[in-house]
Amino acid sequence: MITEKAYAKVNLFINVIGKREDGYHNLEMINAKIDLYDTITIEEIDSPGLAIIKSNDLFLSNQNNLVIESARYMIQKFVPEKGISVTIDKVIPFGAGLAGNSVDAAAIIRGINKMFQLNLTLQEMQNIGIKFGADIPYCIIDKPAFVEGIGEKITTFEFDFSNYKILLVNPREYISTEDIFTLGDRFGFDNIDIKKIKKAVQKNNIEDFVQNMHNALQTIAINKNKKVEQTYNDIKNELGDKGLTMTGSGSTFIKMVKASDVEAQAFVERNKGKYFTNIYNFL
Structure with missing residues (x-):
């Protein structure tokens, strides 16, 4: 075994x-x-x-x-x-x-x-x-x-994530990857230049890294699904949008938070009934 x-x-x-x-x-x-x-x-x-x-x-x-x-x-x-x-x-x-x-x-x-x-x-x-x-x-x-x-x-690549953790918030909502990409093919994807975040990795600059996190599928998913939109707004309104992005084609949002962030932990405690949510370590 x-x-x-x-x-x-x-x-x-x-x-x-x-x-x-x-x-x-x-x-x-x-x-x-x-x-x-x-x-x-x-x-x-x-x-x-x-x-x-x-x-x-x-x-x-x-x-x-x-x-x-x-x-x-x-x-x-x-x-x-x-x-x-x-x-x-x-x-x-x-x-x-x-x-x-x-x-x-x-x-x-x-x-x-x-x-x-x-x-x-x-x-x-x-x-x-x-x-x-x-x-x-x-x-x-x-x-x-x-x-x-x-x-x-x-x-x-090597990068020092040791002072940060991931706040994960999932609205218990299934999102079809195929649907999101089909909409993107039709209306376009929200791409940005990857060079800034690559430079942050090269310099091991965690603050610049957090500032340049991005998901070209996020706007599509938010516009398609009201529950996904509400999840994003709940996190943004309570904790701000720095380091906040969707992962994959949704429906989960992640936010990079400092290991000592008590507000993020309070968010988890307040919202455990509403969302699948917790704070996780990077490997």
Whole structure:
């Protein structure tokens, strides 16, 4: 048996550069991981070539998604004489811009690699991941990174986030990624120049970094969904909009707050009944 933690991904910056002929979009992103996670337990079973998923999340239990597809591929490609049962204790909200399914798939790829001593390299695992989802290659790692293309071009970097945490606020509202990108293709994406935040990374300047966080999908999601708009306004009105941005295509908002920020903690306590909300550490 082996256990892996599947840490949530947050986008600290997103630009949408354009749509490709295959339907995917080229992106400019800055991603990081936080200590909100699902727990993945993998056990060997006496059923050669079989991979099954058990979860407290009904979507993951239906045996027809990128998580089970990744598990089946790993078993049938590398150890077809083996079988596994995967139990996922799901905590990351679904359809929330936190790559919940992708981090689970990535953790399963890592876990099977360890369990059966396949000795796959990071690049080899990422090449497997991209077959099933554009977010999976980044989700294999637990470091901040610049991510480009559809998600396959990954450049990790060192940055001092130690004095900051992530306030996460999810309105328990599912947002369709496809719908958001379709609207963006029709009406345009709210892109800005990535150079300023890249310069902040190069200089390890956290204040400039916070000032230049951005998500080109945010305006689309806010205009499409009243609950998402209300969530954004609640955070902005109570805590200000510095370091506040949506992650992924929504519906979750994140705000970089100082570790000592008592107002952010008070926001969490006041709004726990209304939102899925807490303060998390960067990995």
